[in-house]
Amino acid sequence: MKLLYFAWLRDRVGKAEETVNPPESVKTVAHLTTWLAQQSDGHAAAFDDPIGVHCAVNQEFARADAAVGPDDEIAFFPPVTGGWGG
Amino acid sequence: MIKVQSEDFETGAELAALSSDRPEVGAVASFIGLVRDVAGPGELSAMTLEHYPGMTEKQLQQLEAEALSRWPLDRVLIIHRYGRLLPGEQIVLCAATSAHRQAAFEACVFLMDWLKTKAPFWKLEEVDGKNNWVAARQGDDDAAARWQTKQSDVTETE
Numbered sequence: 740m741k742l743l744y745f746a747w748l749r750d751r752v753g754k755a756e757e758t759v760n761p762p763e764s765v766k767t768v769a770h771l772t773t774w775l776a777q778q779s780d781g782h783a784a785a786f787d788d789p790i791g792v793h794c795a796v797n798q799e800f801a802r803a804d805a806a807v808g809p810d811d812e813i814a815f816f817p818p819v820t821g822g823w824g825g
Numbered sequence: 826m827i828k829v830q831s832e833d834f835e836t837g838a839e840l841a842a843l844s845s846d847r848p849e850v851g852a853v854a855s856f857i858g859l860v861r862d863v864a865g866p867g868e869l870s871a872m873t874l875e876h877y878p879g880m881t882e883k884q885l886q887q888l889e890a891e892a893l894s895r896w897p898l899d900r901v902l903i904i905h906r907y908g909r910l911l912p913g914e915q916i917v918l919c920a921a922t923s924a925h926r927q928a929a930f931e932a933c934v935f936l937m938d939w940l941k942t943k944a945p946f947w948k949l950e951e952v953d954g955k956n957n958w959v960a961a962r963q964g965d966d967d968a969a970a971r972w973q974t975k976q977s978d979v980t981e982t983e
Contacts, residue, residue, distance in 0.1 A: 746875060746947035747958045795945070798880035814877060818961035820941075820948050 740809050742775075744785070745816035748792065751785040760809070768794050769803040771813065785815070793818055826900070827885040829876065831908040834918055843900050843922050850899050854929035855920040856937050862912035864959075867952035874907045874916065877945040881905070884944050892921065892936055896928040903936060905944065942969040 743756045761774050769789070776786035786792065794801045795814045807813055828834075836857060844850040862869050889901045902920040910916060917940065921932035948959045 743877070745877060745945070746949070750958075795877070795880055798877070798883050800943075814880070814945075816877070816945065817947060817958065819943070819945050820959045820961050 740807065741812045743812065743814040745814065747817060748785045748815050751781055752779075753781045766806060767803065768796070768801055768805045768807055768813070771807055772803075772815075791817060826902050827882055827889060828902075828904040829878075829881050829885070830904065830906060833906070833915060834904045836915070836918060839902060839904065839918060840920055843902055843920060847899055847922065849924060850922045851924050852926040852929040853920060853922045854926065854933040855918065856933050857915055858917040858937075860910045860912050860914045860916060864950045864952045864957075869912060869950055869952055871909055871911050871951045873909045873949040873951075875947045875949065876905075876907045880945050885940075888936060888939055888943060891939075892932045895935070896921070896923065896932045898923045898928055898932055901932065901936065903940070905940070905946070907946070938968040942966055 740761065741756065741758055744752045744754065749755050759775075759778075761771060765771050765774050772786045772789045772792065772794075775782045777783070789803070792815055794803075794805070795816075796805050796807060797812055798814075801813075836855070840853055840855055844853055860869070860872055885903050885905065889903060892898060892901050899922045900920075901922075902918065904918040906914075906916050917937075919933055919936045919940070921929045921936065923929040923932070942961075950957050950959055
């Protein structure tokens with residue numbers, strides 16, 4: 740499973756992407772964030788408060804109960820912010 | 826048409842290209858977003874726009890298709906820049922062309938509201954020598970939600 744991190748999530752995890760092989764019990768985005776939070780101090784800092792973390796599975800926005808599998812590209816990021824003042 | 830690029834764009838040329846081969850187009854509405862020099866209480870010296878290559882293009886293409894399905898438009902253009910930008914620089918250009926002005930105006934507002942909540946961009950502001958990731962604003966979600974209400978109204982009457 741390929742993971743991508745953006746903005747402050749990347750800063751905290753300490754890398755922009757990684758490939759992981761979580762146990763079979765990890766079947767949803769919520770399972771994955773719980774499992775990831777245990778992988779390193781950086782991951783814990785990124786995923787301790789999953790409320791502020793948004794997700795995309797295969798480049799579509801996904802909720803916490805969305806299914807994840809070994810062939811998926813999963814991205815974690817803060818809420819998106821348009822780049823202009825208006 | 827969708828363009829995600831680091832380089833600046835020439836608004837006049839981009840808008841002219843939208844309608845120069847389309848004599849049936851009577852209205853071109855556009856919006857340009859710029860980098861402001863204010864960031865809360867501090868003065869912004871630069872901002873870096875980060876995005877999710879691949880997903881950005883996909884989301885913007887969906888947005889374009891949605892606008893074309895909702896209004897009688899001829900063309901939609903979204904140009905969004907990424908990378909480090911200085912105050913005063915252009916960030917985004919949205920345009921819609923149509924036979925008449927109302928569809929073009931409305932589509933342009935719709936595109937901007939949805940861009941702010943659907944396109945995977947994040948901005949890092951440089952303020953007083955410090956780098957801060959900008960948090961999303963509730964007002965942006967509210968602006969986008971207006972159009973969701975409208976969509977469900979349409980669905981009910983169809």
